[in-house]
Amino acid sequence: MKVLSFISNIFCPPKCIFCEKLIGVNCQNNYCEKCLSELIIKSERICQMCGRPIEVPRGELICFTCANERYNFSRNIALFLYKGKVKDAIINMKFSANNQWIAYTFGELLADHISKQYSDVGFDGIVYVPSSKKRQKKRGYNQAEIIALAVGKILGLPVLKDALIKYKETPKQSTLSSAERRKNINGSYKAGETDVTDKVLLLIDDVLTTGSTMSECAKMLTKAGALLVYSATIAVTEGWDTKCRLRGKRLKITRRNSTYYTK
Ligand SMILES: [Zn+2]
Ligand SMILES: [Zn+2]
Numbered sequence: 001m002k003v004l005s006f007i008s009n010i011f012c013p014p015k016c017i018f019c020e021k022l023i024g025v026n027c028q029n030n031y032c033e034k035c036l037s038e039l040i041i042k043s044e045r046i047c048q049m050c051g052r053p054i055e056v057p058r059g060e061l062i063c064f065t066c067a068n069e070r071y072n073f074s075r076n077i078a079l080f081l082y083k084g085k086v087k088d089a090i091i092n093m094k095f096s097a098n099n100q101w102i103a104y105t106f107g108e109l110l111a112d113h114i115s116k117q118y119s120d121v122g123f124d125g126i127v128y129v130p131s132s133k134k135r136q137k138k139r140g141y142n143q144a145e146i147i148a149l150a151v152g153k154i155l156g157l158p159v160l161k162d163a164l165i166k167y168k169e170t171p172k173q174s175t176l177s178s179a180e181r182r183k184n185i186n187g188s189y190k191a192g193e194t195d196v197t198d199k200v201l202l203l204i205d206d207v208l209t210t211g212s213t214m215s216e217c218a219k220m221l222t223k224a225g226a227l228l229v230y231s232a233t234i235a236v237t238e239g240w241d242t243k244c245r246l247r248g249k250r251l252k253i254t255r256r257n258s259t260y261y262t263k
């Protein structure tokens with residue numbers, strides 16, 4: 001296998017998924033260590049709900065974006081913020097069937113992150129956010145499924161392919177406001193034929209934005225009998241913490257009848 005990958009690397013030299021520079025033929029990874037260490041979320045304070053870095057000092061490990069949110073998954077973890085080179089790589093991953101290797105590389109990176117961050121969770125299987133039949137046919141693949149297959153292979157966990165079905169064609173989430181996203185996603189997914197009763201599941205997608213897709217999928221899995229649903233995404237969009245810091249603004253947030261101000 002190693003010989004094969006060495007030969008294929010000579011004919012098709014690997015590029016870094018982030019900066020697209022060529023990597024040495026002996027390198028086993030499709031990314032430069034420099035890019036990875038620059039881009040990975042490094043904050044020691046990570047929101048225990050969405051996986052975003054907490055940039056505004058406060059007493060609890062929940063970010064301002066999640067302050068008024070309730071999700072149906074237990075927790076999300078993410079590797080990167082959805083911006084710059086990471087955003088470009090994720091767009092490239094969705095752009096062409098020839099770029100499925102980008103999804104697989106992200107899956108390898110995510111598997112490592114999951115094994116560290118969820119070391120105390122015993123998963124029974126992996127589920128991914130499905131595409132509608134129409135979209136999958138048009139694109140030819142679902143990037144979340146490829147990421148899930150890579151994670152499953154590395155962590156030795158089964159990927160439960162028919163656990164979730166997207167049965168309602170919805171406008172692309174990226175074109176909608178956050179309130180519209182929630183409404184749009186409502187009732188778009190349902191549990192499939194795979195039995196998830198009493199299972200502890202790991203739900204995978206590429207990007208977490210408002211969390212409404214993951215939350216709806218987790219809701220359907222729980223309704224179908226799943227015990228717990230944890231989630232993992234390649235990236236998360238920037239939250240209110242980062243926006244406030246970058247704009248130097250104070251933000252008033254009301255949570256459980258208490259009012260917080262960012263500094
Ligand atoms: Zn690079
Ligand atoms: Zn959060």
